Amino acid sequence: MKKRNDNLKRVIVDFKKLTPEILALLVEKYPDGYDEDQIFSFKNAKNELIEAVEVTTSDTKYLVKVSTKLAATMENYDEDDYEDFDVADPEAIQDPELEIADEDAEDEID
Template identity: 75%
Template sequence: MKRIIVDYKKLTPEILGLLVEKYPDGYDDDQVIAFKNAKNETVEAVEVKTEDTIYLVKVSTRLESTMANFDEDDYEDSEFTDPIVDIPEKDDTEEDEDK
């Protein structure tokens, strides 16, 4: 399964729709995932899954506003650039070290 980090500015209508469906009343602190990026900066994100991909959408006040105002009919595919940032798969040895 692919894991992808997406900034709210580059959300596709599909991902935004999944976020609104999963978090119709917004998200709580316990639903936010915190992790370190390649620059060792702490990033907070909420997770949404499709059949083959896990998206981590970076959390911000603007994301909440975007979700609240989402109307799928207002978006056209041509408005969006490629939001994909692949995250390398964790190998089993890394997961064992975390435990």
């Protein structure tokens, strides 16, 4: 007997392609961040080792590549930051390194 999840579309998501919708799912599933035992390791089509955490919608299983950027973005998540963006817009998720650089630049101006 097949599980309900067997027919889901599987999508590997890199930080650059992360959308507000997927980020919200991650924060909901892993409110305190993810642990080593929640990370899946597998090889992609190029035989590269990928480490990812999983979130699922009604029709898709997202395997989101883990990174320090992902962890920082999840830690600083605020739903209000994304209210002006489409839930499927990867441009809405800012690189945490760029945000830190912007804050440093503002400090220098003051």
